[in-house]
Amino acid sequence: MTPVQRALDSSFGAKHVFLALAIAMNCRTFQFFPGMPVVQEVWYGCCLLFLVMVYPFLKVKDRWRFSRFEFYLLLLVLIVPITSAFCAWGVFGQPLAYGLAAERSVALFAFIIAISYGLRRGALKGKDVEKSLLLLSWGTLILYTAMRLWLRPSDFTSYGIGFVSSPDELAEFKFQSFFTVFGFFYYVFRGFRTSSTKDYAISLVFLASSLVKVGGRALTIALALTVLFFFYRWGGAGFLLKTLPKMALFLAAVLGVLYIWDSESLSARYGKFSDAFQVVFTGAEVEDPSAASRGLQVLKALPEIADHPIFGNGIVSNQWQRDQDNTLTDFYPKDYFFASDIGLIGVLYVYGVFGIVLFAWQYRFALAAVASMPASYHTPLLDAIKGFLLFSVFNSITTGNFVFYAEVTLLFVILLGSISSDFRICAGTPGVVLCRA
Numbered sequence: 001m002t003p004v005q006r007a008l009d010s011s012f013g014a015k016h017v018f019l020a021l022a023i024a025m026n027c028r029t030f031q032f033f034p035g036m037p038v039v040q041e042v043w044y045g046c047c048l049l050f051l052v053m054v055y056p057f058l059k060v061k062d063r064w065r066f067s068r069f070e071f072y073l074l075l076l077v078l079i080v081p082i083t084s085a086f087c088a089w090g091v092f093g094q095p096l097a098y099g100l101a102a103e104r105s106v107a108l109f110a111f112i113i114a115i116s117y118g119l120r121r122g123a124l125k126g127k128d129v130e131k132s133l134l135l136l137s138w139g140t141l142i143l144y145t146a147m148r149l150w151l152r153p154s155d156f157t158s159y160g161i162g163f164v165s166s167p168d169e170l171a172e173f174k175f176q177s178f179f180t181v182f183g184f185f186y187y188v189f190r191g192f193r194t195s196s197t198k199d200y201a202i203s204l205v206f207l208a209s210s211l212v213k214v215g216g217r218a219l220t221i222a223l224a225l226t227v228l229f230f231f232y233r234w235g236g237a238g239f240l241l242k243t244l245p246k247m248a249l250f251l252a253a254v255l256g257v258l259y260i261w262d263s264e265s266l267s268a269r270y271g272k273f274s275d276a277f278q279v280v281f282t283g284a285e286v287e288d289p290s291a292a293s294r295g296l297q298v299l300k301a302l303p304e305i306a307d308h309p310i311f312g313n314g315i316v317s318n319q320w321q322r323d324q325d326n327t328l329t330d331f332y333p334k335d336y337f338f339a340s341d342i343g344l345i346g347v348l349y350v351y352g353v354f355g356i357v358l359f360a361w362q363y364r365f366a367l368a369a370v371a372s373m374p375a376s377y378h379t380p381l382l383d384a385i386k387g388f389l390l391f392s393v394f395n396s397i398t399t400g401n402f403v404f405y406a407e408v409t410l411l412f413v414i415l416l417g418s419i420s421s422d423f424r425i426c427a428g429t430p431g432v433v434l435c436r437a
Helices: 003-010 014-026 036-061 068-092 096-102 104-121 126-150 153-159 178-194 197-211 216-261 263-282 289-307 318-324 339-371 380-399 406-427
Strands: none
Touching (some): 014 104, 068 406, 104 126, 178 380, 216 380, 339 380
């Protein structure tokens, strides 16, 4: 490949920008930013229109043939809102219309179907999606960093708990970290494959941005477990034993620099880790309101889970709560409870055992795609997708993101399936020695 061809291959075009924006909207990246809730609702409507008005015509061209994953997505779109709405009606008396509206995010799965169709038909290529994801990674990294440096979160408390963490001077921005996490995996694993110090250094920038967030404790542990797993799987125990001391020394140096730069913030982060472990292992009361509130929410959820273990209790609409009790505020309602705050227990509360099994089935498709390719086959995108999906498994224990943000994990599952399909086609072509996604 000539230098000109390489430059063209690595360049970003309008298609990649528009695709990046569409992915960001579908993953609800800016849902709670000022002025964006209405835009997000419009995106829900666009996805629903695609599913109802465009998708049937595409299926006519396909002679009504469905892939297994496509059928699974349609099953989610149909079953999840209906079961959730009926459960909330039976348990709380919430009208069915409110229950269906509360599950409107399932319309986002229509975009996953559209991406899948584009990849199958050749309108999109894996390289296009890779560029768009990298554009999102760098874009969110720069945006989040700029906002942290030049804006005060306490000036934006009127936008509610979705955008900032509290209604006082201690408020922090609540940024979605999915794409900075993807950027971290992309560069740290590319650094591993190429022994590139530059890629490792870039990955640390994404790591720092991902960890400086509300809820960073669970994310830190999930990232560490994922990296250790793949370093061991790809490099073996010897590589891991040689690398761990270097990682520990470098981490100590980074922590030292951070402590000099902002000792109060680092001490607060350490205190939150300590409080979280005390709550989990001793049940003791702690000063951290975040850890304490999760403990209270778990205590509230357990009796309801015991009463409705199979299909759960459904989602209660905030709008219905406001209609019933006008004292509900954006910060800490009278009966403060958010199922997503308590991870898998929250998933059990909302959807029951049936819901966990139904949403977890997406990982079955991911495992099948990985099994269809030899372990020796790798690309930066493939490695990053594997890392992100395993991270989502660990992280979902405390966040339930594989359910509450299923559109994100489903996007990476469909990309993994597309890479697997391209590899099989390429490997089955006579005369082809090496395939690349």
